[in-house]
Amino acid sequence: MKIIFFLSLMITFICFIIILLLNLISKKTFSDREKSSPFECGFDPKNPARLPFSLQFFLIAVIFLIFDVEITLLFPLIITLKISNILSYSFIFIFFIMILIIGLYHEWNQGALNWAY
Template identity: 40%
Template structure:
């Protein structure tokens, strides 16, 4: 027979987390209903972020180029995130680390040239 008593602290932690998260979500909703602050009217339901009503459906599709630019930004942002620790540890990793990073940068430059030639960076 397997002794499951070692899992008791984990189950206790999960129960406390579930209880607290439920409390933080449902208690303000309940208090709002009881105190009468939940009284939506036209002014409360109006647009407040941009100042004017939306002129299109909020579920309309975005142009694919938006996603391409976003993905390219993430890729080159990650490149910068890899360059910093590499530059800091270059003295310890030596020539092998330098060559490896140059290969990585070369691959990214090839990807940038490819995206540029395909027109992924052109915006109309």
């Protein structure tokens, strides 16, 4: 038993050393200023950090996240369709869709979807 444990430990150690050596050998060492700089939201990282941020971009991103999360909440409704009562399923689904429509109507009235500022 001790020999099998020792052999498996040695094989693991040898594999670890080989992986480290291959990682060091295979790395590309040239560095480009553009490639090593971060890229976030289309902003140029070389400009000053205190540039005005587009509030419209932020609102559209938040609206996308909200509707994306709500779409993931619809998936369990699809799965439970086979085992639930069709009347209760219909009420839950209509209630959920009505919440989405009311939210979209509210965002539309507040002007969050208008691009002409």
